[in-house]
Structures are given as structure tokens and as C-alpha cells.
Amino acid sequence: MPTNVYDPPALVPGTLRVTPLGGLGEVGRNMTVFEYEGKLLVVDCGVLFPEEHQPGVDLILPDFEPIKHRLDDIVGVVLTHGHEDHIGAVPYLLKLKRDIPILGSGLTLALTEAKLKEHRVKPYTLTVAEGQREKVGPFDLEFIAVNHSIPDALAVAIRTPAGMVLATGDFKMDQLPLDGRITDLRAFARLGEEGVDLFLVDSTNADVPGFTPTERSIGPVLEQVIGQAPRRVIVASFASHVHRVQQVLDAAAAHGRRVALLGRSMVRNMTIAEELGYLNVPEGVLIDYKKARDLPEDRIVYMSTGSQGEPMAVLSRMANLDHEIEPGPGDTVILASSLIPGNENAVYRVIDGLTKLGATVVHKGNAKVHVSGHAAAGELLYCYNILKPANVLPVHGEYRHLMANARLAQETGIPAERTILGENGTVVDLRDGRAEVVGQLDLGFVYVDGSSVGEITEADLKDRRILGEEGFISVIVVIDAATGAIITGPEIHARGIAEDAGVFESVKPKIAAALAEAARSGTRDSHAMSQVVRRTIGRWVNQTLRRRPMIVPLVIEA
Amino acid sequence: MPTNVYDPPALVPGTLRVTPLGGLGEVGRNMTVFEYEGKLLVVDCGVLFPEEHQPGVDLILPDFEPIKHRLDDIVGVVLTHGHEDHIGAVPYLLKLKRDIPILGSGLTLALTEAKLKEHRVKPYTLTVAEGQREKVGPFDLEFIAVNHSIPDALAVAIRTPAGMVLATGDFKMDQLPLDGRITDLRAFARLGEEGVDLFLVDSTNADVPGFTPTERSIGPVLEQVIGQAPRRVIVASFASHVHRVQQVLDAAAAHGRRVALLGRSMVRNMTIAEELGYLNVPEGVLIDYKKARDLPEDRIVYMSTGSQGEPMAVLSRMANLDHEIEPGPGDTVILASSLIPGNENAVYRVIDGLTKLGATVVHKGNAKVHVSGHAAAGELLYCYNILKPANVLPVHGEYRHLMANARLAQETGIPAERTILGENGTVVDLRDGRAEVVGQLDLGFVYVDGSSVGEITEADLKDRRILGEEGFISVIVVIDAATGAIITGPEIHARGIAEDAGVFESVKPKIAAALAEAARSGTRDSHAMSQVVRRTIGRWVNQTLRRRPMIVPLVIEA
Missing domain, CATH: 3.10.20.580 (Ubiquitin-like (UB roll))
Structure with a gap:
């Protein structure tokens, strides 16, 4: 896969080595390894979902090859937030060595532990929060609040004698987030004044001009649609999007409706989110699915999974009349979600099926019921200007996204030779304030396929x-x-x-x-x-x- | 597939029977059969392209079952325009009976004949033009100019003693089209005053609010991008989009560049279009591909196929360095095309590949280089109001499109019971100004798969x-x-x-x-x-x- 494979030189003392194993040239399986004086720190460990040219594959993992024989050197894994593309491969890493310590925020760790439980793994964890500093081996970590489409996301500053790195994880800069927890630009400013030597920055929306609208802008639309719905309302969204669900709960409460959660991951995640205080359930709004059937039809909202047209999820089954809830005339279905490339036909099939049954379908194509979780170009410019990083490594995105992000960095005055367009396995050494590509590892795709991991070629x-x-x-x-x-x-x-x-x-x-x-x-x-x-x-x-x-x-x- | 299959009654004299065989509940294989007093008229005969759940299939044909044993009753096939989803299945119909007469405009017939030549079939044709009336069996036909993303498109009014039908084919209402040939609303007004009993109307963009922008709006964008391009320019679009190619030729000429056509279908179609006078090639602008290589890089535009990421088309091969032209830094690639659902990943792979090679990629995601060929909701409202049809049968679209179109009809005052939501095989009888569903045939998908037609199950x-x-x-x-x-x-x-x-x-x-x-x-x-x-x-x-x-x-x- 990578062009121009060559080995990096032996790592000399006083140099920090940064090697992304996943997430560059793709949207998913984010994972970066930091090495300093023989010790390794891992940031994120996610999965990638297969495309149509990878049929039958369940998941794709980062290639652990470069760290497989150095598991004892890993001092910790920092998880920036609880999405699959940042935590999904943790079970597979811990199967190689069970006692690697995992660091993350409360919600991130709760979601990771629930996932690990399915794999029958109990991890060593350390809960961290914004503002906190932790020394992990030779790495001096500081955690900074960032805003994303899941609560409790963190950026991490990694200080070593070789310099300071700031890794954003996934983030955006909603200035009026539901929970009031904004991306901490004061901390960014302070780090910028101290001197950020290398900036690893989310590229997902770098090619989208302007600013991502606030999550709050969806609330009134949901309120209006739910308020005018004559019969049942079914809302589908991502099972980890706590704030989206919060807005559905609030809109339902405002119109005297109760909400039943549907779909295993939806129920599991929202139970966790409520227990930890991230989801604020209005008194008496949630109702058990089985009891919901006894309510009048204009008093109920079903909150379900399946917004991407996944054939086995609740919404697809409803559209195929393969679920106990059979949508019909007067019912309203809201897809409060994005349309991930590759899923279009599946989602349109669901929309058509529901329309044919007589339901009114509201989706991002005909109403403002979704905003992205990632910073658009305008927001990224703010970051570059407040941080003024010495070196930039765009991460999290297809090549066109990384390229767009590098161009934004350059527009704010960062020299082209200090913006690094890397691939998975690109080895970057940081020393004396200069980041330099020193090698390119030959990494592959590791396919999870039934019970086999890495055997499918x-x-x-x-x-x-x-x-x-x-x-x-x-x-x-x-x-x-x-x-x-x-x-x-x-x-x-x-x-x-x-x-x-x-x-x-x-x-x-x-x-x-x-x-x-x-x-x-x-x-x-x-x-x-x-x-x-x-x-x-x-x-x-x-x-x-x-x-x-x-x-x-x-x-x-x- | 269809719900509720039941046979229609025997057709009584004085009734017109309308049966769509394809294009309802799908975007493609448009075909409708009209029957009056034992004679059949076919309007359009197109193919559908397979989705991912139909692997390996080359093409999907309408199910000819209802007309297979009545081929001698067919008095003619009217082709409204030259796109594959309206003409692609003609060779397969003519293989059943070679001498079925084909009617269409000059360009439509030229493209159909080129296609038939590949199948070694020489058809009986009658070239018709807007304003013309033709009596074909018991059907009194009048052809009306409509504007679409290919020149020379026609709507057809079909008069029988049972009433008058107007079938739009694909159309939009660009008020400033490049060739000045607008959808003829004067004719629509006249037909409306005479009384349109049944309106078969394009639904493709019925769920898109507002109006489709004029094709002309793309010209200045192309001019600017081509004018500023430092090295080679490669434009990809649909091989039948004569006006899009026209605008590329004009922009190239304005900036002293020459244009080489690439891709078998692009060369074939544009040669036909130029010969028939639909493409107006500025003096000396076209250059043979082989000679183009000798020009300075800032003097050339390549006009190619492959805008949908088709793996064997020119553009994909360029992105994979599997073509003589190897894009590189300074080159500009323009995808002047839509993104057909299902093709997203393939197209993004091409964009990423080109970006990685250093080319600048301009596409509808970052510039206004494409407009649709179909009437949006606002345009359809004009049609309903000027025609005031007694009955409406939305055609050409997925169910959600047909439904959106029916709602538009109802908003202009057509009663809900006079707007028919049909499927392929829905049998509609028109008599005394009333259209009524009288049957539902059980039609299937006919797969072309290598040399086999209809054998794949x-x-x-x-x-x-x-x-x-x-x-x-x-x-x-x-x-x-x-x-x-x-x-x-x-x-x-x-x-x-x-x-x-x-x-x-x-x-x-x-x-x-x-x-x-x-x-x-x-x-x-x-x-x-x-x-x-x-x-x-x-x-x-x-x-x-x-x-x-x-x-x-x-x-x-x-």
C-alpha cells in the first residue's frame, strides 16, 4: 500500500518518534504511537468499517506489527473519546497483552469497558478529566476539553524533553454546545504560548468551507416535527450521540410524549450516559418499549438505531415489516443523522420502504436534522492561529482531507515544509522543534472475519x-x-x-x-x-x- | 416484487390502457405501454444499472413479458431522448422482432442507431421533431420540445378517442438553455386548454425544492478554473452531455487551449452530435488525442469519461497511473457531473488518487460545476398549473420521488384520488376522463449477464x-x-x-x-x-x- 517503503534509523536519545498506524488516508481505525527513550504511548485504537471491495469483512484493525513485539514497552493507551473508530480495536490490542493501562474520560472508559466486557476482558483503567496532568512513563500528559458529537471528548498534550505534541482527537468548536463544554481555546492559547512543536489535527471536515452549525440548531426542528406529528414518531440516530438523544427527549417532553429506546447499542449506551450524568432524562419521559405499545399513538416517540440503513438494525427491519412496530400512514420517521458515503443506497432503500408504507420521512435531505461532529475549515483556521504550531501532521481523514488541512495550515503562515502529509506507517521524528519524516513502514489491513483476525488476505x-x-x-x-x-x-x-x-x-x-x-x-x-x-x-x-x-x-x- | 398482484379485466373498446413496465420505484429502465383497440404503442425502452445487491449483473431490462406474445400488435416505439435509461433496452426488444418501427428526434435516433449497430441490428426509423403530428395505428401523436441534459428531447402527446395523454419523458425548464430550445410551455398551455386527461410526469427531482439552476451558470466556473490552470486540464463528464462538452470547448477556446476527446463513448457521441449540428465546435479547437501530447501543457484540455468512478473508464485509470496520461502537480481535474447514489466511494477513491498524485480536483462538492437535468419541485408546479391535467401518473423515480410528485400535483388542486401512485406493472385504464387502476401485473427484473439475457435468477x-x-x-x-x-x-x-x-x-x-x-x-x-x-x-x-x-x-x- 504505502509508496516508498524504507526503514527509519535507530531512534536516538532525546528524540520523540511519532508513527500513525491508522487513520491517515481513511476515515477510521485511528491509532498513533509515540516513542521516547524506549517507551511507547498509544493514542486511540479504533476500527475501520469495510467498503464494498472488502466483502464479508466484519471490521478492519490497525496493523499492530510495529508494536507487536514491544508490548512490554507500552506505558499506556490514551483514548480521546468513545467512538468505534477510536476505541473499537482496544479488545484486539488487549488480547495481545491484557494489562496495558487505558486512560480516558469517564464516558469514554465506560463505553470501552462495556465493549471489553463482550470480549470478556477486564482492563486496567485510569479515569482522567480536562485540566488534569498525568505522568505516564517519560510522557507528561495534559488533557484538554474538546467538543465533539459524543460528550466528554479530550485532546491530549504530550510533553517530552524533545518537545510538546498536541493531538486533538476528533473535535469541533460548537460555541453553544448543549452541555456548555466547549473546546478549551484558553488552554489552546496557553499551550500555544508555551510552544506546540507538533500538532496532530482532525482533518475529517477540512475540505468543508465555513463553520459547523451548532448542535443546538437541531432542537427547534425536532420540536416542530414532533409537535406536528399526528401519530407515532420514530427517530433514528447514532447510538452514541448523547446530545442528539437529549434533544429528542426534550422535544418529546415538551409535547407530552414519552420515549422508548430501541436497539441494543442505543439502550446500552444511553443507560451508561444516564448513569454517569451525561444524559439528563426529563422526569418520567423514558418508558420501557413493551409498555410504550399501550400508549396512545400521539404520545410516543421511539428512539432507535439504524440511521445508516444497516440491514439488521431496527429501522431497516421496520421498513421491511420485519419488526413488531409496523410504520403506517400518519407515522413520522426522522433520520437525525449523517449519510456516510457508501451507505446511500441502503439508506434510500429504507426511506423508500417507509414512504411506501405511508410514513412521512424527515431526513437531512429535506430538513436541518443533522450537524457534523467535526471542525470545518473556518474552525481549523482559529486553531492554527491560536496555537501557531511549529509543525503540523494532519490526521483522521482520506488523503483529500489531509491535503485540505495542510493547505489551511499553510494559509495561516505555517511553512509548507513544516506541514507533513503522511500515510499510515509514516515515521516522524521530532527533535529541536523540527519534525521530519525519517521512514515509511509497510503496514497492511488486518481483517476481522468471523472468529479469524488477520488471516483473511x-x-x-x-x-x-x-x-x-x-x-x-x-x-x-x-x-x-x-x-x-x-x-x-x-x-x-x-x-x-x-x-x-x-x-x-x-x-x-x-x-x-x-x-x-x-x-x-x-x-x-x-x-x-x-x-x-x-x-x-x-x-x-x-x-x-x-x-x-x-x-x-x-x-x-x- | 409488486404488492397485491391481480389481473386486469379484458380491455373494452373505447378505453385506453396504460401499463408502465419500468421506471416506477427505480431510476432507470423507463418503458410504458399504451394499448387501444388491440394495438400497442411503447414509449421509451431503457435499461437500469445494477446496485450492489445485484453483483456481476451488466444491465437490467424491463420485463417484456406482457408484450412478448403481442409483438405484432406494436405499432411503434417512441423514444423521448437518447439516454441509456430510455433507449438502452431497444436492442433487446428488437431481437424479439426486428421490424418494430422506432420514432424519435434526430439525435435520439442517431444514438439509438449507433447502439443498435453494436448489436448488428438495423432498425426501421422515423425521425420526428417538435410540432410534428404523426398517426401511428390508432394513436395520434404530437411531439413537443422539452429541455433536458441531452439535446433534442421530446415530450409526446398521445391522442385517442379515450382521451389525451401527455408523457414528458425526462425534462426540466431551463429558461436560458444553451441552444435556446426551451420546454415548450406554449404547447403545454394549448394542450391544457384542449384538456390533458392523463399526465405522465418525470419525478426524478420532485423532492428537490425550488428550481434547477441554468446549465449556463456552469460556463463562467469552467472558464475561471480553466483560465487559472497552470498545466493540463482534464474534464470528466457524461459522454452524452453535449451542452456540458460545448461549454468546455468554449471555455478552452477562450483561453487558447485545444481539446482532445477521450473515451470511446465520448468520441462516438460527440462525433454524432457535431455531424448533426448539436455540438458547435469552435474553429480548430478539437485535436486528436495523439497530437495533443505534443502541445505545451498549458494549451490542452482533455475531455473524458469516468465521472462516476467507473473502474475501466479513462479517469479511474489515470488516477491509478494505468493510463498514458499521468496526472501530476499543477494539473487540474474537473468532475463536471453529478454523483449518482451508490457511486460515492468509487468517485471519492478517484478524487483521492488524483489528489495524491498532486492534481487539483474541482468537483460539485467544492465548485458549481454541475446542474441537474430534471425539473425540481418549483418547475413541476408550473407544469401542473399550466396543464391542469385531469389525472396524474408520476413516473421516472423511486417511490419517494413519485410520492413527492403526487403531493405537488395535489397542492395545485388535483384531487388525491386523481393522482395515481403506481408500480411497474400497474395497469391504468383511461375512459371518459377518468384514470383508474384496474390491475397489477407481476413483473420481475430481467438481468443481462454476459451473453445471457433473463437467465440469471x-x-x-x-x-x-x-x-x-x-x-x-x-x-x-x-x-x-x-x-x-x-x-x-x-x-x-x-x-x-x-x-x-x-x-x-x-x-x-x-x-x-x-x-x-x-x-x-x-x-x-x-x-x-x-x-x-x-x-x-x-x-x-x-x-x-x-x-x-x-x-x-x-x-x-x-
Whole structure:
């Protein structure tokens, strides 16, 4: 994957080495390793969700290769917030070594621990908060409040004798957030005056001009839609978006409706958020799903998962009439969520299904029911100007996002040679206020696929793509090991290709003839015979059916 | 697929029957059949492009079933314009009967004939133009100019003694189109005064508020981007978008650049458009691709295909450095096109690839380089008010689009019971100024897959999806037909699943044991033995690998 792989030099004392293992050139599996004098600090450890060219894959992990044999050197893992793309790979890291200490805010750790519980792992944790400083090995950490689409997100300043690094995690700069917890620009200013040597900054929305609207702007829209809804209301959003759910609860309460949570992750996360005080449930608003059915239809809001059209989530099942709640005329469905690229067709299928059932569907295409969780270009400019970092490494984004972020840095006066466009595995050394690329590791994709981790290869995925597009034809021939004569077959089985009865009959004599010819010329071993079969039927299929299915020749000696 | 299938009654004299075969509940394969006194008129005959749940499929055709045995009754096929989703299935219809007459405008027929030539079919055609009336069997046709994202589009009014139908085809109402050919609202007004009994109207953008901006607004943006480009410019757009290409030619000419066309369909279509006078090439601007390489880099614009991220098209190949033209720093790439849902990831991959190579990428996300070809809600309201149709059948769109269009009709005062929300196969009878749903045919998807048409079934596609997500495991056992004893095997072959060496060794004895047990209890036939193999390895794989691959047991008697 990476261009131009080369090894970094041995790390010399007094130098801080920064190596992102994930999140550069992709949206997901964020993870960065910091090394100083033999000790490693990890910031975030997330998963990436597969795209359509990675069929069947459940999750993609960062490639742990560079730290696999140095697990004892890891002094801690800092988790900036509780989203999957920042915490999802923690169970897989802890399976390599259970006692690596995990640091994070209260909500972040609660969500991480719930996830680890499913993997039957109990971690060592240290809860930290904004303003707090912690010495972890040679790393002097300071945590700074940032605002994001989940509460309790933190940026982390990492001080070593080599210099100070500020890593934002995911953030935006909502100036009127629901919980009043803004990105702490006073702290940014103080760090800027002290001198930020390297700035690792969220790039997700760097190519979006202007400013992300405040989360608060969604409230009145929700209130209006819920207030005017004649029958049931179903709201779908991300299961970790506490403030979005808060606004739904508030709007429901304002209109005398009660709210039932639907979907395993929604119930789990909101229970955690309420227990820890991040979700403020208006008195008597929440109601158990089973009891909600007894309420009049204009007194209920269902808050569910499935806003991305996931086929097994509540909303898709409702749209397919495969759920106890069957939407109908007069019902209102609100998709209070973004549309993640790649999910469009699935989401539109859900919208169409619900519309066809008679429901009114409100979504970001026709109402202001979603704002992003990431800083847009205008906000990033504020950060650059208040921090004036010596060096910048844009992180968290596809290449076009990293590039857009680097350009913003340069517009505020940071020299081009001090803005680093990296990839996963780019090794950056910081010393004397200068950050320099000193190596490029060769990192891959680690696929979680059923119970297997890291066993599925690119070749397996290519096989799946061929099988999925073209199907396969297997040809079984049992031959006499001594003479090469056919005992049984050829039998032909095909799946996933157009096969009218008898389509393969005409090729069987050709295969038999080719095998007889091969036997006559002395071929005996089953591998060579297999190749004869493959060539014969492969050519026939390409010409006759104009397809290129996978050919699986099985020549068995008896 | 359709809900509530039921047969329509026999058609009584004096009634016009309207049956859409495609384009309702989907964007593509538009086709509607009109029947009057035993004769059939077809309007449009297009293809649909497959989605991700239809892997490997090349094209999807309308289901010709209702007209297959009535080909002699077809008096003509009217093509409203030259896009694939309106003309693409014509070759497949003409393969059923070669001499069905085709009617359309000059450009529409030229593009259709070029397509038919690839299928080695020479059609009977009649070129028609706006203002023209033609009697085709019992149908009295009048053609009306409409504006769309391809020149020479026509709406068609169909008069029969049962009433008058107006079918818009695809259209919008650009009031300042490049060619001055506006949607003819004077004709609409005249038809409205005469009395439109049934209005078949394009729904594609019915859920988009307001008005589609004029195509002309893109020109200045193209001019500015091309004018400021330091090196080469590469523009990608749809290969049939003559006016978009026109604006690129004009902008190039204004800045002293020459234009080379790239991509087979782009070259073919623009050659046709120029020959017929729809494309006005400024003197000396077009240059052959091979000669273009000798020009200075700031004197050239490449006009190419591939704006939807199609992997084999020119632009994707450039982004992968798999094309003679290798984009680099200073080059500018303009994607002057929409982003069709489902193509997002592919397009973003191309944008990232080009950005990484150093090119500046301009697209509709960051500049106004595209406008839609379809009427938005505001334009549709004009149509309803000027036509005041007695009955409305929204066509061309997903269900949410049809629904939005029906609501617009109702807002202008058309009663809800006179706006028909149909599906493919909905049979609508028009008589005495009333349109009524009288039946629902059971129509399917007809898949073109390599050389096969209509042979791939939903079961085949399900097999492909399983194979593509999970791979397969085949188990071959050769048994003695008389005793059921194993002669050879079990041999296990797997593709597309994680298999470290020897993972299957542990299950082989289980399979052998299960077969021996079956043989002992008297099982002999290979089908029953296959089921034993399938159950044994299936259970083992689900438990051990936590996957559900396709299991292909092959028990061979020798």
C-alpha cells in the first residue's frame, strides 16, 4: 500500500518518534504511537468499517506489527473519546497483552469497558478529566476539553524533553454546545504560548468551507416535527450521540410524549450516559418499549438505531415489516443523522420502504436534522492561529482531507515544509522543534472475519470479489492413477452463474477428450490434469457465456 | 416484487390502457405501454444499472413479458431522448422482432442507431421533431420540445378517442438553455386548454425544492478554473452531455487551449452530435488525442469519461497511473457531473488518487460545476398549473420521488384520488376522463449477464452474494456405490475464506465417521450422503470459524 517503503534509523536519545498506524488516508481505525527513550504511548485504537471491495469483512484493525513485539514497552493507551473508530480495536490490542493501562474520560472508559466486557476482558483503567496532568512513563500528559458529537471528548498534550505534541482527537468548536463544554481555546492559547512543536489535527471536515452549525440548531426542528406529528414518531440516530438523544427527549417532553429506546447499542449506551450524568432524562419521559405499545399513538416517540440503513438494525427491519412496530400512514420517521458515503443506497432503500408504507420521512435531505461532529475549515483556521504550531501532521481523514488541512495550515503562515502529509506507517521524528519524516513502514489491513483476525488476505478478498461477481464452476473427474483414464466424470457443478439445464453437456466431451490427449502424451499427476481441465472449460465458458467465473478443477486419483 | 398482484379485466373498446413496465420505484429502465383497440404503442425502452445487491449483473431490462406474445400488435416505439435509461433496452426488444418501427428526434435516433449497430441490428426509423403530428395505428401523436441534459428531447402527446395523454419523458425548464430550445410551455398551455386527461410526469427531482439552476451558470466556473490552470486540464463528464462538452470547448477556446476527446463513448457521441449540428465546435479547437501530447501543457484540455468512478473508464485509470496520461502537480481535474447514489466511494477513491498524485480536483462538492437535468419541485408546479391535467401518473423515480410528485400535483388542486401512485406493472385504464387502476401485473427484473439475457435468477444472485461475502468450501468424497465405503477423500477445497494450513484436517475424520455411520444405517445414494457431509462440515465451520460459507458437498459413486 504505502509508496516508498524504507526503514527509519535507530531512534536516538532525546528524540520523540511519532508513527500513525491508522487513520491517515481513511476515515477510521485511528491509532498513533509515540516513542521516547524506549517507551511507547498509544493514542486511540479504533476500527475501520469495510467498503464494498472488502466483502464479508466484519471490521478492519490497525496493523499492530510495529508494536507487536514491544508490548512490554507500552506505558499506556490514551483514548480521546468513545467512538468505534477510536476505541473499537482496544479488545484486539488487549488480547495481545491484557494489562496495558487505558486512560480516558469517564464516558469514554465506560463505553470501552462495556465493549471489553463482550470480549470478556477486564482492563486496567485510569479515569482522567480536562485540566488534569498525568505522568505516564517519560510522557507528561495534559488533557484538554474538546467538543465533539459524543460528550466528554479530550485532546491530549504530550510533553517530552524533545518537545510538546498536541493531538486533538476528533473535535469541533460548537460555541453553544448543549452541555456548555466547549473546546478549551484558553488552554489552546496557553499551550500555544508555551510552544506546540507538533500538532496532530482532525482533518475529517477540512475540505468543508465555513463553520459547523451548532448542535443546538437541531432542537427547534425536532420540536416542530414532533409537535406536528399526528401519530407515532420514530427517530433514528447514532447510538452514541448523547446530545442528539437529549434533544429528542426534550422535544418529546415538551409535547407530552414519552420515549422508548430501541436497539441494543442505543439502550446500552444511553443507560451508561444516564448513569454517569451525561444524559439528563426529563422526569418520567423514558418508558420501557413493551409498555410504550399501550400508549396512545400521539404520545410516543421511539428512539432507535439504524440511521445508516444497516440491514439488521431496527429501522431497516421496520421498513421491511420485519419488526413488531409496523410504520403506517400518519407515522413520522426522522433520520437525525449523517449519510456516510457508501451507505446511500441502503439508506434510500429504507426511506423508500417507509414512504411506501405511508410514513412521512424527515431526513437531512429535506430538513436541518443533522450537524457534523467535526471542525470545518473556518474552525481549523482559529486553531492554527491560536496555537501557531511549529509543525503540523494532519490526521483522521482520506488523503483529500489531509491535503485540505495542510493547505489551511499553510494559509495561516505555517511553512509548507513544516506541514507533513503522511500515510499510515509514516515515521516522524521530532527533535529541536523540527519534525521530519525519517521512514515509511509497510503496514497492511488486518481483517476481522468471523472468529479469524488477520488471516483473511487480499487474495481471499479477490477470490470473494470474483465469486460474488461471477460465481464458480467446479469440475470433478476421478482418474485412474496408473493409466490416467477417467473412472468417473467429468461432473460439473456451478453456482452463481446462469445455467439452463444441460448447458454444460456440450463441454463434457471436450474435457474428456483433452484429458485423454494429456494421458496419451504421458501426463499423470493430478495437478497437471487439473490445469488441462481448467484451460478447456475456462476457454469454453468465456466464449459461450461471456463470463469469467472462478474455475475449480478437482482431479482425483483413485 | 409488486404488492397485491391481480389481473386486469379484458380491455373494452373505447378505453385506453396504460401499463408502465419500468421506471416506477427505480431510476432507470423507463418503458410504458399504451394499448387501444388491440394495438400497442411503447414509449421509451431503457435499461437500469445494477446496485450492489445485484453483483456481476451488466444491465437490467424491463420485463417484456406482457408484450412478448403481442409483438405484432406494436405499432411503434417512441423514444423521448437518447439516454441509456430510455433507449438502452431497444436492442433487446428488437431481437424479439426486428421490424418494430422506432420514432424519435434526430439525435435520439442517431444514438439509438449507433447502439443498435453494436448489436448488428438495423432498425426501421422515423425521425420526428417538435410540432410534428404523426398517426401511428390508432394513436395520434404530437411531439413537443422539452429541455433536458441531452439535446433534442421530446415530450409526446398521445391522442385517442379515450382521451389525451401527455408523457414528458425526462425534462426540466431551463429558461436560458444553451441552444435556446426551451420546454415548450406554449404547447403545454394549448394542450391544457384542449384538456390533458392523463399526465405522465418525470419525478426524478420532485423532492428537490425550488428550481434547477441554468446549465449556463456552469460556463463562467469552467472558464475561471480553466483560465487559472497552470498545466493540463482534464474534464470528466457524461459522454452524452453535449451542452456540458460545448461549454468546455468554449471555455478552452477562450483561453487558447485545444481539446482532445477521450473515451470511446465520448468520441462516438460527440462525433454524432457535431455531424448533426448539436455540438458547435469552435474553429480548430478539437485535436486528436495523439497530437495533443505534443502541445505545451498549458494549451490542452482533455475531455473524458469516468465521472462516476467507473473502474475501466479513462479517469479511474489515470488516477491509478494505468493510463498514458499521468496526472501530476499543477494539473487540474474537473468532475463536471453529478454523483449518482451508490457511486460515492468509487468517485471519492478517484478524487483521492488524483489528489495524491498532486492534481487539483474541482468537483460539485467544492465548485458549481454541475446542474441537474430534471425539473425540481418549483418547475413541476408550473407544469401542473399550466396543464391542469385531469389525472396524474408520476413516473421516472423511486417511490419517494413519485410520492413527492403526487403531493405537488395535489397542492395545485388535483384531487388525491386523481393522482395515481403506481408500480411497474400497474395497469391504468383511461375512459371518459377518468384514470383508474384496474390491475397489477407481476413483473420481475430481467438481468443481462454476459451473453445471457433473463437467465440469471434471484437465487443465482443470492448465491453470488453468499459466495462474495463468505466464500465456499467444497468437500469431495468418492464412495463405493455398493457398500458406501469411502474410496478417496474427503478432500476439502476452500476459496474466499480464512484457511491457515491444515485448518480442515481436524474435520476430515468427523466427515469420514459421519459417512461410515450413514453407510452402516443403510444410506447409499449420493444425494443423502451429500447431505450428511453438508451437515457435518457446515456445523463445524459455523462453530469453529464463525462464518457461513457456501458448502458444496460432492459425493461421487465409483
